[in-house]
Amino acid sequence: MQTLLNLNLGHLTPLRPLAISGHADPATIAAIEEFQRRVVGTASPDGRVDPGGRTLAQLGAVEPSPAVTPRDAHPASPVGGGGPGFFKSATPLGTHPELDVGSSPQPLGHAGFQPAVHVHPTPSPAASVADQPSRGAQVDQEIEDLDLSETAKDAAYQLKRKHPAVKFTSGRRNTQDQARAMASNVVLNRTWIEETYVRSQARDACQKWVDEHQDKHKQHEIAVGLEGVLDRFTAGQLAHLSKHLSGEAFDVQPVEEDGDEIKRTLRALTDAAGKRGHAGARFLEREGGLVRWHAQF
Numbered sequence: 001m002q003t004l005l006n007l008n009l010g011h012l013t014p015l016r017p018l019a020i021s022g023h024a025d026p027a028t029i030a031a032i033e034e035f036q037r038r039v040v041g042t043a044s045p046d047g048r049v050d051p052g053g054r055t056l057a058q059l060g061a062v063e064p065s066p067a068v069t070p071r072d073a074h075p076a077s078p079v080g081g082g083g084p085g086f087f088k089s090a091t092p093l094g095t096h097p098e099l100d101v102g103s104s105p106q107p108l109g110h111a112g113f114q115p116a117v118h119v120h121p122t123p124s125p126a127a128s129v130a131d132q133p134s135r136g137a138q139v140d141q142e143i144e145d146l147d148l149s150e151t152a153k154d155a156a157y158q159l160k161r162k163h164p165a166v167k168f169t170s171g172r173r174n175t176q177d178q179a180r181a182m183a184s185n186v187v188l189n190r191t192w193i194e195e196t197y198v199r200s201q202a203r204d205a206c207q208k209w210v211d212e213h214q215d216k217h218k219q220h221e222i223a224v225g226l227e228g229v230l231d232r233f234t235a236g237q238l239a240h241l242s243k244h245l246s247g248e249a250f251d252v253q254p255v256e257e258d259g260d261e262i263k264r265t266l267r268a269l270t271d272a273a274g275k276r277g278h279a280g281a282r283f284l285e286r287e288g289g290l291v292r293w294h295a296q297f
Contacts, residue, residue, distance in 0.1 A: 001049050004059040005031045011039050026187050026217075033219045034184075035059065045220050146171025149247045151278060151297045155269040156250055163262050167255075172247035175238070179227035183219045186210055186226075196287050200240040202233050243280070249296035254285075266295045273297045 002018045005028070009017060012034050018027060029047040032055065036045035040058050049055045143156045148171050160166055173181065185192040190210055197203040209229050216222050230238065235245075243249035252262065266283040273281035283295045 001032070001059070002028055005035060008035060008039070008059060011035070030184060030187050030219050037220075045218075047218055142168065146250055147247055148172060148250060149297065151273055152248050152250055152295075155273065155295065155297060158269060159252075159262075159265055162265050163258065165255075165258070166262060167253035168250055169253050170244060170251040171249075173242070173244040175230040175245075176223075176227050178238075178242060178245060179225075179230055180219075180223045181244075182206065182226055183223035186222050187217065187219050197241055200237070202230065202237055202241040205229050205232070206241075243296040249294060252293040252295070254291050254293050263293065266293065270295050270297065 001024075002020050002022075005012070006017050006020075009015060012031060015031055015034060018031060032049060033045035033047045035058070036042040036047075036055055040054050042054075049059070140157065140160060143153065143160060146153070146156065146168060148156060152171075156168065156171075170181070182193060185196075189195070191207070193203060193207040193210060206226050206229050209225050210216075210222070213222075213225060216225060230241075233241075238245045252266070255262070263283070263285065270281045270283045278297050281297045283293070285291065285293060287294055
């Protein structure tokens with residue numbers, strides 16, 4: 001199953017290649033659930049692969065996608081949307097800069113999946129990011145589909161024009177998207193929520209639900225529970241949890257090739273937004289101890 005999942009990895013971006021261990025570990029179960037959700041079309045994934053079942057049939061039938069290969073994946077990029085690369089960060093960051101202490105690396109939000117289409121030409125190396133117009137004549141539908149705020153969208157176009165191979169993994173989220181994103185990390189770290197987000201009513205309520213439901217281990221079970229918690233809060237209250245919920249953030253797939261240049265561009269874009277008065281604009285390489293390239297505006 002692990003080998004088949006790795007062959008289908010392009011359909012599961014940003015999941016990292018699984019270790020071929022022969023054991024049904026949490027990362028493998030999370031990958032199966034993602035495959036069931038995205039490829040099989042299962043409304044409530046169960047993480048099972050049964051003889052003669054739809055999941056096994058689809059695993060053997062789907063042509064491996066070239067979207068992501070082990071060569072492309074960052075060695076510490078997330079497994080099952082979460083993954084290894086844990087480290088203890090002193091201070092969680094959120095939407096309020098006055099509550100934030102220190103500098104990167106520190107934790108923030110999470111990523112879902114939205115691939116990007118390579119549309120814009122690469123600008124001249126002599127031109128700085130800030131000097132480039134925000135959008136060209138062509139429309140990048142994948143960026144448009146991220147449903148970002150104007151500031152974040154402009155930054156996404158600039159990033160894509162300078163680095164055409166960049167892959168966006170998340171943009172604006174509704175409460176269902178946010179719950180699924182958090183659940184993919186909670187299955188790997190039960191305290192991920194409190195380690196990732198600045199303290200707020202929504203954060204504390206979500207972590208409390210996880211703490212009180214120790215019997216819930218499957219990603220889809222956790223996602224359903226967290227969605228119920230999030231739906232009790234207003235849009236204003238949710239804005240204190242994640243800027244993804246307001247469309248003011250996007251995530252990018254971590255890569256090794258040209259990774260330093262991409263990160264420099266992301267920092268320049270968030271720094272420029274901060275200078276224009278967007279409080280809390282920043283780029284982070286990790287969130288909750290997990291590798292995730294997150295830019296918020």
